[in-house]
Amino acid sequence: MSTVTTEELSATTLLRFATAGSVDDGKSTLVGRLLHDSKSILTDQLEAVERASASRGQEGPDLALLTDGLRAEREQGITIDVAYRYFATPRRRFILADTPGHVQYTRNMVTGASTAELTVILVDARNGVVEQTRRHAAIAALLRVPHVVLAVNKMDLVKYEETVFARSPRSSRRTRASWASPRSPRSRSRRSPGTTWWIRRRTWTGTAGRPSWNTWKRFP
Amino acid sequence: MTTVARTEEGTDSPYALSHLDSLESEAVHIFREVAGEFENPVILFSGGKDSIVMLHLALKAFAPASVPFSLLHVDTGHNFPEVLEYRDRTVAEHGLRLHVASVQDYIDRGLLKERPDGTRNPLQTLPLTEKIQAERFDAVFGGGRRDEEKARAKERVFSLRDEFSQWDPRRQRPELWNLYNGRHAPGEHVRVFPLSNWTELDVWQYIAREGIELPGIYFAHEREVFRRAGMWLTPGEWGGPKENETVEKRLVRYRTVGDMSCTGAVDSDALTLEQVIAEIAASRLTERGATRADDKMSEAAMEDRKREGYF
Numbered sequence: 451m452s453t454v455t456t457e458e459l460s461a462t463t464l465l466r467f468a469t470a471g472s473v474d475d476g477k478s479t480l481v482g483r484l485l486h487d488s489k490s491i492l493t494d495q496l497e498a499v500e501r502a503s504a505s506r507g508q509e510g511p512d513l514a515l516l517t518d519g520l521r522a523e524r525e526q527g528i529t530i531d532v533a534y535r536y537f538a539t540p541r542r543r544f545i546l547a548d549t550p551g552h553v554q555y556t557r558n559m560v561t562g563a564s565t566a567e568l569t570v571i572l573v574d575a576r577n578g579v580v581e582q583t584r585r586h587a588a589i590a591a592l593l594r595v596p597h598v599v600l601a602v603n604k605m606d607l608v609k610y611e612e613t614v615f616a617r618s619p620r621s622s623r624r625t626r627a628s629w630a631s632p633r634s635p636r637s638r639s640r641r642s643p644g645t646t647w648w649i650r651r652r653t654w655t656g657t658a659g660r661p662s663w664n665t666w667k668r669f670p
Numbered sequence: 671m672t673t674v675a676r677t678e679e680g681t682d683s684p685y686a687l688s689h690l691d692s693l694e695s696e697a698v699h700i701f702r703e704v705a706g707e708f709e710n711p712v713i714l715f716s717g718g719k720d721s722i723v724m725l726h727l728a729l730k731a732f733a734p735a736s737v738p739f740s741l742l743h744v745d746t747g748h749n750f751p752e753v754l755e756y757r758d759r760t761v762a763e764h765g766l767r768l769h770v771a772s773v774q775d776y777i778d779r780g781l782l783k784e785r786p787d788g789t790r791n792p793l794q795t796l797p798l799t800e801k802i803q804a805e806r807f808d809a810v811f812g813g814g815r816r817d818e819e820k821a822r823a824k825e826r827v828f829s830l831r832d833e834f835s836q837w838d839p840r841r842q843r844p845e846l847w848n849l850y851n852g853r854h855a856p857g858e859h860v861r862v863f864p865l866s867n868w869t870e871l872d873v874w875q876y877i878a879r880e881g882i883e884l885p886g887i888y889f890a891h892e893r894e895v896f897r898r899a900g901m902w903l904t905p906g907e908w909g910g911p912k913e914n915e916t917v918e919k920r921l922v923r924y925r926t927v928g929d930m931s932c933t934g935a936v937d938s939d940a941l942t943l944e945q946v947i948a949e950i951a952a953s954r955l956t957e958r959g960a961t962r963a964d965d966k967m968s969e970a971a972m973e974d975r976k977r978e979g980y981f
Contacts, residue, residue: 462688494959519820520839521970531842533823534816536869543689545867557844561826564846593846 466545468532468563470590471572472582473551476603478529480572481548482513490537491516517548530555532562551582556589563590568597575608690876694727697864699848700827701731704809704862705738707852711809711862712769712802714981715741717753718927719884720813720865722760723873726882727864728811729764739811740767744798746790747774748906748930756885769805771797789932792975799835799979802859809852811862812981817869818958821973827866833857835979861981870925870957871950878943889946890923890938901934901961925950925957934961 469477485491491499495516502524503512517533518524529550537544547562563569569590573579590598687695704711713728715721728737743757761768773793776782782793802810816823826842828850843851854860865873877884895902895918896911902922911917922935923946940946953960972980 462690463686464689464692492956492959493954494956498959516820517823519824519973521973522840524970531824531839533820534867535823536817536867538871543872558842561842561845565848 463542465542466566467568468547468549468566469570470549470559470563470586471551472580475551475572475574477551477572478514478517478548481535481546482516485516485535485537486513488537531558553582559586560589563595564593566595569595570599570601572601572603575602575604690879693868693872697727698731700862700864701728703850708809710807711739712742712807713739713811715743717757717885719873719888722882722884723876724811724813724864726880736765740769742769742801744794745770745772746794746929748790750887750927750930752885752887753927769801771801773797789929791929791932795979802835807859809860809862813865814863814981815865815868819972821976827863828852829861830854831859831861837976874947874950887924890921890940892919893922895920895922895935903934904930906930926961936960
């Protein structure tokens with residue numbers, strides 16, 4: 451964490467947040483990217499990931515390997531149990547719970563989301579809001595997670611179609627209507643679409659700009 | 671625990687707890703939960719910084735009463751003398767009861783075999799688990815932190831071990847909010863990690879804030895060391911230095927404290943807590959990556975050891 455300044459050392463508040471969403475919507479990769487952009491992946495961790503990715507025959511480092519720490523997870527390329535990661539920005543400390551998307555591991559998602567003050571629900575732009583997305587939104591509401599963000603992912607695969615992007619919040623509003631989350635009747639994506647749009651863009655195209663964690667530190 | 675943090679931009683409430691306060695109250699809550707739920711808990715105490723902070727939190731959780739747990743040290747026989755001295759002094763000072771599980775004893779009795787590489791870290795599992803069974807400990811506090819290692823990042827605060835002390839990462843229980851489930855069958859026990867959500871930096875900042883005393887090896891000192899696999903190791907009867915390894919005197923400090931045979935020192939001139947905190951904040955290596963040979967054995971070295979009953 452060479453970017454940590456004295457100001458950062460005195461950062462006093464703590465935000466606990468969790469990822470959610472269906473399987474293969476890119477939760478672990480988002481987390482890996484966030485850690486990468488906040489420069490909280492240390493040299494030896496990145497080297498280990500690069501080594502592991504290379505031995506699996508992948509071209510670039512698979513950032514999901516940063517959080518998929520169990521042998522079974524790495525072999526199957528899925529997240530089975532919740533993983534916790536820690537990073538800091540000048541304003542606060544973050545505890546991030548990366549949760550599994552598979553239906554049969556939903557109980558582990560519940561564990562991760564229960565302590566979160568903010569849940570980021572990822573949606574694959576190609577598939578839109580699917581059953582598991584709704585299930586996770588419902589669980590977040592049942593757990594009384596105060597803030598929910600809907601992040602549309604893999605926009606590059608739909609050629610950045612604005613209409614595709616707009617569809618997800620609309621269909622998630624229907625979900626929300628049935629599950630009225632306590633303190634966040636509207637997700638961020640509706641209130642300020644640019645945020646989600648921007649998260650999506652930053653996360654997957656890797657163009658120059660503010661690192662993604664500049665967004666996170668302003669939540670909730 | 672009730673200190674009010676100064677208001678930060680971006681927070682709504684002037685009554686928000688600072689990050690150290692919220693970590694502290696989480697840990698204190700866990701200690702009290704265990705005291706309420708279990709018959710015979712024990713704190714694993716190695717004399718390293720994490721277990722020292724853990725003991726400090728336990729003292730705080732029950733003060734002015736005494737800590738209702740005993741301590742357990744798994745002694746590899748390759749201890750830093752400063753750490754042993756610290757351990758005994760602390761035990762005497764707080765009137766605690768100390769159990770020792772000795773790896774050397776197991777080797778002498780022929781129950782464990784010295785490894786060819788001389789490291790005794792993986793050998794700690796058997797003495798630890800047998801001690802837990804013999805003393806019928808039902809809750810065992812460990813100072814493991816999720817930021818240390820990717821397998822530890824997956825573990826619950828209350829982590830069930832079966833009657834062979836094994837961890838099954840695929841069958842972890844749900845753990846909601848701050849409700850911890852201590853249910854276990856006879857013979858099983860629960861490992862409890864009150865420092866789960868702490869980072870190395872948090873631990874050091876807490877040590878500085880609370881004025882906790884540490885063994886001297888955590889600060890820069892002159893030491894005879896030799897280089898092996900990118901780490902500075904102390905020479906000793908565990909097989910070092912070999913022919914092509916030369917011993918030199920360097921200014922070093924330890925980031926972690928474990929078995930002397932596999933715990934490496936780092937080059938450092940940090941003499942005070944403030945200097946150590948600045949050094950850690952600027953470090954580009956994780957503490958285990960920089961100092962532990964035992965984690966470099968394979969990709970899932972920690973998970974494999976944990977499954978067998980390791981800390």
